[in-house]
Amino acid sequence: MKKEDNKKSIQDKLNTIKYNCDSKTHLKVEQKKCLKCREKTCTFICPANVYSTDEESGYTIVQYENCLECGACKIACPKDAIDWDYPDAGYGVIYKNS
Amino acid sequence: MDINFNADVIVVGAGPCGISASMSVALNGKKVVLIDKSQYAGSKNMYGGAVYDCALREVFKDEVDNLPYERIINSNSWTFLNDTGSFELKYKDNSLKNAYAIKRFNLEKWMIGIAKKNGVYYIPNTKVNDLIKKDGAVVGVETNLEKYYAPVVIIADGVNSMLAKKLNLRQKYTxxxxxxxxxxxxxxxxxxxxxxxxxxxxxxxxxxxxxxxxxxxxxxxxxxxxxxxxxxxxxxxxxxxxxxxxxxxxxxxxxxxxxxxxxxxxxxxxxxxxxxxxxxxxxETGYNKLPKLYTSGALLAGDASGFINSIHSEGTNFALISGKLAGESALFALENNDFSQSTLSIYKKKLDKSFILKDLYSYRNVIDKLHSRSKSLSFYYPKKIKEFFNIILSADCKSKSKHFRKFFFNFIKDRNIFEIIKDVFAFSKCALDVFFGR
Missing domain, CATH: 3.30.9.90 (D-Amino Acid Oxidase; Chain A, domain 2)
Incomplete structure (x- = not known):
């Protein structure tokens, strides 16, 4: 339940942020590595809750639209499965009050 | 084939570091191109909340008098929290004027305005995807739009520096x-x-x-x-x-x-x-994991080099000054028309002489020690502080000396004595390092 509360809390906070969303993802994961991953660090470390695991297939679902471009996921991923980059020029998060 | 240079210096990243670097180049009449991936400089940045007067003045001189800050931070406090309360140390001085609270969107916008006025050619909305090399030396950058060439590239692309990684200047982060x-x-x-x-x-x-x-x-x-x-x-x-x-x-x-x-x-x-x-x-890579700060045709500065003292919440000043020193080093290379690694090593020498590497050196073990003693700091001592003040404030009609003796014996008894010795060693090591510096 606690984790669900946190997800809700993050979602509410993400609603305060302005984004210029690209139509394609800037975050790529190697799903083969994800299938073998037990820790699933990306699913709890990301401050924007970008990553979740599809229970049926075990694949990682990436909601790149919410990404805050902090880079935590790439460094924390124990399988080194995240090909991390910033969004293309002009796209992504736009902080005006931080 | 000779290269047609578009500029004398290219700076990647328009944060405090990159803007400062490009300012110091432009102020000396050299052509500098400042490239940033975002639509508005500063719109992908966040920090605690203060930028420092001294470092700003080093770069922007009297213009700082017109900084559109929101407040001057002249009251600081440090509080140890326990579950039900706190122990606080506070210092306030109404005459202090060394830290400004300003939102990054506004800070970078102001800095960019001054940089442009001084001749910096600012290119927003443009992402540098790679560096261009010739005979082992960096000679330009490849962006999503076009290629730009210059004999020196200053890399100030932030904590996740993709370019430092591409040049193998830094190790992989853990x-x-x-x-x-x-x-x-x-x-x-x-x-x-x-x-x-x-x-x-x-x-x-x-x-x-x-x-x-x-x-x-x-x-x-x-x-x-x-x-x-x-x-x-x-x-x-x-x-x-x-x-x-x-x-x-x-x-x-x-x-x-x-x-x-x-x-x-x-x-x-x-x-x-x-x-x-x-x-x-x-x-928090600090001095012990310092990246390679220069290579033929390129310099690395700011967050991309891990220049931060998180103990003192200092980062923007490290960025501004390391950017300035990188800019000056690029100018030195331009004067001598020599962009080799050995000429650009002047940058490291400048950093060595500045507070940047001196502070990173003297604080090199502090973060590690704090992490290794975190149980003491976040749990044991706050608990003991709580007990101590409960004695002082209880007014429970019992003799104080008995309380104090009990507190003293429990302080030693509650935990393995070696833990206390480890704390003493760790904290005195940090204090001595910082005191004696380099």
Whole structure:
């Protein structure tokens, strides 16, 4: 339940942020590595809750639209499965009050 | 084939470091191109909340008098939180004028304005995807639009520096190397804010509060929280290492939400409304994991080099000054028309002489020691402080000497004596390092 509360809390906070969303993802994961991953660090470390695991297939679902471009996921991923980059020029998060 | 250079220097990244670097080049009449991926400089940046006067003046001189800051931070406090209360040290000086609270969007916008006025050619909305090399030396950058060529490229692309990685200047980061920080910008009526923080109604002064610990369920998690007052907003954020977060399977937002409920913090933000949430990494690589700072045709500066002293919340000043020194080093190479690694090594020598590498050196073990003693700092000592003040304040009609003796024996008995010895060694090592410096 606690984790669900946190997800809700993050979602509410993400609603305060302005984004210029690209139509394609800037975050790529190697799903083969994800299938073998037990820790699933990306699913709890990301401050924007970008990553979740599809229970049926075990694949990682990436909601790149919410990404805050902090880079935590790439460094924390124990399988080194995240090909991390910033969004293309002009796209992504736009902080005006931080 | 000879290269047609578009500029004397290319700077990648328009944060405090990149803007400062390009300013120092332009002020000497050389052509500099400043490239940034975002639409508005500063719009992907966040920090605690203060930029420092001394470093700003080194770069922007008297223009700093017109900095559109929101408040001058002249009251600082450091608070150790336990589950039900706190122990606080506070220093306030109304004449202090060395730290300004300003939002990054406004800070970078102001800096860019001055840079452009001084001849910096600023190219926003453009992402550098790679560096161009010729005979082993960096000679330009490849962007999403076109290629730009210059004999020196200053890399100031921030903590996740993709270019430093591409040039193999830095090692791969591990979770131990990084703090993750998350922050909320909380809107509060200006009058309420000034009353709450005991600020004069002229609207100029502000406070910075640092908090240690406060969440007892994670006993050796070292976490710091910060609070800055702006004009009609409060910045409240937390920071914890990626290693600790991973260990406890914790999301940084959980810590932020928990600390907001702490009895010492919740009254400070009561009635406020979140208007922005943000997150950023803070490098803790420090002196022991210093990247290679120069190579033929390229210099690395700012967050991309891990230039930060998180103990003193200093980062923007390291960025501004390392950018300035990188700019000066590029000028030296231009004067001599020699862009080899050995000529550019002057940058490292300049950094060695400045506070940047001196401070990084003297604080090189502090973060590690704090992490290794985090159980003492976040749990044991706050508990002992609580016991101590309970004796002082209990007025329980019992003899004080008996209380004090009991406190003293428990202080030693409650924990393995070796733990206390380890604490003493760790803290004195840090203190001696910082005191004697280099």
């Amino acid at each position: 979770p131990k190397d990084m703090l993750l920080s998350a922050k909320e910008t909380l809107k509060l009526d200006k009058k309420t804010l000034e009353n709450r923080f005991n600020l004069s109604p002229d609207g100029k002064n502000g406070v910075c509060k640092m908090f240690f610990g406060g969440i007892e369920e994670y006993k050796d998690l070292f976490m710091m929280s910060f609070l800055y007052t702006f004009k009609d907003t409060i910045m409240l954020g937390v920071g914890a290492s990626l290693q600790d977060l991973t260990k406890y399977k914790l999301n940084i937002n959980e810590l932020l939400d928990k600390i907001k409920l702490h009895p010492d913090i919740s009254p400070l933000i009561e009635g406020s409304r979140t208007i922005e949430y943000s997150a950023h990494l803070i490098p």
